[in-house]
Amino acid sequence: MSKFLKLAAGVALVSTLIAAPVRAEKYGLGRAATPEEIAAWDLDVSPDGTGLPEGRGDVFTGEELFADTCAVCHGDFAEGVGNWPKLAGGQDTLDHEDPVKTVGSYWPYLSTVWDYVNRSMPFGNAQSLTPDEVYAIVAYILYSNDLVDDSFELSNENFLDVEMPNADGFIIDDRETAEAHFWKAAPCMSGCKDSVEITMRAAVLDVTPEESAAAAPAVATQGDMEAAGVEEAAVGVPDPEMVAKGEKVFKKCKACHQVGDGAMNRTGPVLTGIVGASVGAVDGFRYSKPMQALAESGAVWSDEELAAFLARPKTYLKGTRMSFAGLKKDADIAAVLEYLRSQQ
Amino acid sequence: MTESLKGAKPSRRQFLTGAAAAGAGAVAAGATAAAGGDPMIEQVQDWAQATGEGVDATPYGLPIEFEGDVVRRNVEWLTADTISSINFTPIHALDGTITPQGCAFERHHSGAIELKKEDYRLMINGLVDTPLVFTYADLERFPRENHVYFCECAANTGMEWAGAQLNGAQFTHGMIHNMEYSGVPLRTLLEEAGLGAAGDLKDKWIYVEGADASGNGRSIPMEKALDDVFVAFKANGEALRKEHGYPVRLVVPGWEGNLWIKWLRRIEVTSQPVQSREETSKYTDTLADGTSRKWTWVMDAKSVVTSPSPQAPITHGTGPLVITGLAWSGRGAITGVDVSVDGGKTWQEARLGAPGTDKALTRFYLDTEWRGEEMFLQSRARDSSGYVQPSKAELREVRGLNSIYHNNCIQTWWVRPNGEAENVEVS
Missing domain, CATH: 1.10.760.10 (Cytochrome c-like domain)
Structure with a gap:
């Protein structure tokens, strides 16, 4: 089918791209980045611990920090306030209606939690936590998900020992095989179904915003x-x-x-x-x-x-x-x- | 955005009544000349007598006030705060394919920041021969290219998985825009830093991140990075808007919008994906059995009728009717669009406004005659890979009901004899 032709063509394209010789001549634009500059920006942490700084923090310290800096959105017990994300709970709900996706129930890698807290949190005051504080907060999030006990201390040394419950819960995009039947040589043009009945109406739910004039300017005139x-x-x-x-x-x-x-x-x-x-x-x-x-x-x-x-x-x-x-x-x-x- | 994509708060819509009332007048004017003559013609109007505004009245022009309702809109109950939220392009009111920047949807994780060109730096580091820092001025000295591509949030139509919910094409399909970008191929910049240090490129990745407080970062396979990804600094001929990543954003053609890093500040060549928050806890797709797909980057072929639609009812009565909409695919070019007026029993091929191009919006038209009958309007896109846009039932059969992202199902508008339209699901 055409799909497979396309796939084959795609593979060929990739091979060509990868195989194409790297251009020998450079434009000579930009300047070398210094090690200090790279250290300032290259903060990401990978599942194997690449990028993780030395440090440690325990559940107790994390609980205090969490109450001070995180609980306003995520709740004292990481249960989430309003529409802000829940960080704890939801175990064994992924195959239920409306699964609850939290660090404990869904996140496959602990490195992701550390990396995100370190670089993007707290909301409105990102990159203000020290490595030890990040370790402590992550330890508390693990505790709030019943994954460690209250005497637990997380450090760069035991980081890879922590097992995430949903680590094996992911598969790589399989649409081209699982949904291969969406590639159709001749889609139906007539007599495609016998009857058409309304099964659901948006007006019944009625959650569409009203159309009104643009919001008033924020600055006082x-x-x-x-x-x-x-x-x-x-x-x-x-x-x-x-x-x-x-x-x-x-x-x-x-x-x-x-x-x-x-x-x-x-x-x-x-x-x-x-x-x-x-x-x-x-x-x-x-x-x-x-x-x-x-x-x-x-x-x-x-x-x-x-x-x-x-x-x-x-x-x-x-x-x-x-x-x-x-x-x-x-x-x-x-x-x-x-x-x-x-x-x- | 949080995952609570099911709304709960009731609201009343008044715009339909207004539109229908305006329509009644239009019907009368359209049929025969009004008794006593048409004052718009037979009386001298102000604008034909007095002078209008001089040049420079608005050094940077905005749409005329009569188009004031053609704006981005937010659905408040979707997210906790507008600073980490999304709004919607008014696709029901636009034509052609290019989205004006001023009404192109916004999605921020930590708000739209103000970053001057003078303060802008782009770092390339990791497995490269020479880690480099570019200024904005440096970027403008590399050979440039222009390309038109759509950018669609993976969550577009995400609120419709469980059932028809939002009443308007803007809200069901408006997390999309389509612009002409000017910029530098990422390949050029990577080669400037030198990829010798990366060794075999087949299993290498790049990690890209923005300068805003969210530090939104994503991993992209090297194959894609060297294929068509590029670093853009102009859209539709002018500088990017603040809300779209001024002064520089990444363009990742055909792939979900979350990868199109705004305020792009760093590109790292890596030997493994970083598995950031945005590619694990978000932008993954949970199937009925609880396992989740990851790395679902490509946006599948999709289309929607933009008019008539709930926000764009038929107001001109029976007779000639233009049914129009948009189609796109992340797997290539749109090769055709079929339209059904009977909920999918029969289909007819629509006319494309222009031949489909790679990973860009295509406008379609069905010029028809409406006799005032009830219609169940649908459109079905086909792309150059042979993919045919599926029905919602077909998608649910494979993916279950708990997905958030990548809902590319066929949309149904129920058009009633009075010309009003509603978002419905049909059997």
């Missing part, structure tokens, strides 16, 4: 600011240049916080009107215990308090769920405060 009126004037009209700078800085916060019209609580609370507001008072947001305590003390987010919090969140409030490391530059803090002030 001049008109909005004027409309804010007398109270606004009392604390000073926001400086448009600072507001613009602050909006840029706010990008660092947007992974977790929304602000302005239509803003909703996400990983962090809505920040509309936060400057001057009572601490821990956003409707419907589940604050950490320390933040609740601060709220009960009657604290207010004044400029000074917000600035101190944003500079070093975890020093300002030990136990806060905000995993952000803090804004290093005072100018950035001032700008983001100006931006937040414009979002009343």
